Amino acid sequence: MTAHHLTLPSISAVPTVTGNQMNHGELYRLAKVWTIAIPLISYSYYFTSKIPKGIPRLLALFPVLFIFLLLPLNLRSFHLCGPTAFFLSWLGNFKLLLFAFDLGPLFSSPLPSFLHFAATLCLPIKINNNKSQIHRIGNPMVLCLKVLLLAIVVRLYDYQNRMHPAIVSVLYFLHLYLGVEIVLALCSLPAKAIFGAPMEPQFDEPYLSSSLQDFWSRRWNLMVPSILRPAVYDPTRMITSRIFGRRRAQLVGMVATFVVSGFMHELIFYYFTRAPPTWEVSSFFVLHGFCMAAEVAAKAALAWPSNIHPMLSRPTCLFFLMVTARWLMLPPLIRNGVVDEAIGEYYATAHFFKSKFILFL
Missing domain, CATH: 1.10.287 (Helix Hairpins)
Known part of the structure; x- marks a missing residue:
């Protein structure tokens, strides 16, 4: 599906949305998800931390990783399923993978308190120094x-x-x-x-990005690169540097990181749509991985595009991001009604608070 054939949904009926996805049953399922998650976090903290790092600890954590992937399937609401999937299935699992090898934000010697461990595992946070x-x-x-x-x-x-x-x-x-x-x-x-x-x-004015590297590495959803860098980029670069050399290994590591990010976004989109993957989202990130690698290589060889004036580089970067996103990221969400559901939930929430306010008065 190309950008020219992208059909935008009609939301003329949105104000009448009743918010079935945001009812008490959905909130009950959210509570159930986190009721299951808390014992798993306790198991990771109190039991697996005592197991030697490496494959033995990774095997002990495997049930947690698997269940974290399943938990978001209990939710259908865009605004409840999305954050839960991002916090547990993506960031939580990658943090635990790093923790298996005494790496990442969960590891310190000695271990922090359980409350600190659980908050760091479940939330996309990093202390500001x-x-x-x-x-x-x-x-x-x-x-x-x-x-x-x-x-x-x-x-x-x-x-x-x-x-x-x-x-x-x-x-x-x-x-x-x-x-x-x-x-x-x-x-x-x-x-x-x-x-x-x-x-x-988590964001640093992404609309001011002057390049893809600036956008993805320094401005957009910064918790993701901070986790993918030690989990994917660093080991890939270390392994491939023996084959391709240090500079080319850096580019291979970038592409590998975007491939993994693409797969994780594809999973998040599956939680939203419950439709078979079309790999459009993965293609978006693979495309950006290759483009960012080409950009970094051009900077090293030609001092370009770092010498382009921000008045030109910023709108060019945003234009490329929006065009490729409209081509590859929006269609699955529109095609499966996710956009309508998300907007409907906003209206349903506003209607709920408005009705409560009127009753209060």
């Missing part, structure tokens, strides 16, 4: 403004039939960025209380 960022990160006004902007974006969907499809796609991208950043920012609040320290931001 850069004092210059504390004020910017902890500014609640910025978060409130982004919540307001997300509400405006969702409301604009009512008028999408009057908009050009490209404009609607931009709304989808804003929706994705704001939704993910707000959820991750909210997750840092309990972590801040637990750790007594500010958390590093």
Whole structure:
């Protein structure tokens, strides 16, 4: 499916959504998922940490890794299934894989308290040691403004039939960025209380990215590269450097990291859609892996594109990201009704709080 044949959904009926996906049954299933997850986390902390690192500990953790992959299948709501899948099936499993070899954020000598271990395992958090960022990160006004902007974006969907499809796609991208950043920012609040320290931001103004390397490595969802780097990139580069040399091994490591990220995104999309994978999402990340490797190679050989003025490099980077995402990432979500469900959940939640407010008055 090409961008020219991308059919955007009609959401004219969204205000009448009743929110079946967000009912008490879904909240009960969410509680059930985390009721199962907590004993598994306890097992990882109290039992597997006593097993020698390496294959023996990895085998002991295998039941946890497997069950973490299954738990999101109990949920269907976009806003409950998505974060649960990201926290447990993706980040949680990769953190445990690193922990099996005494690596990653879960490992320290001696081990932290169970509460610290569980929070680090379940939440996309990292303690911020850069004092210059504390004020910017902890500014609640910025978060409130982004919540307001997300509400405006969702409301604009009512008028999408009057908009050009490209404009609607931009709304989808804003929706994705704001939704993910707000959820991750909210997750840092309990972590801040637990750790007594500010958390590093998960995003660093990705709309200012001047290159693919800048976007994926330094600005977008920074917990993911911080986990994939030691789990995929470093071992791949170390192994292939004996065959290809250090510089080429770096490029192979980049592509391998994007391949793994593509598979994990394909899994997340399966949790959303429950439809057989079409590998469009994986293709998006593989494409970006090769393009980023080519970009890094060009920088090393030609001092390009690092010498391009930001006024040109930033819009070019964003344009490439949006065009490839509209081509390969949006179609599975639109085709399987995930976009309609996500927007419907916003309206259902707003209706719920509005009705409670009226009863309170």
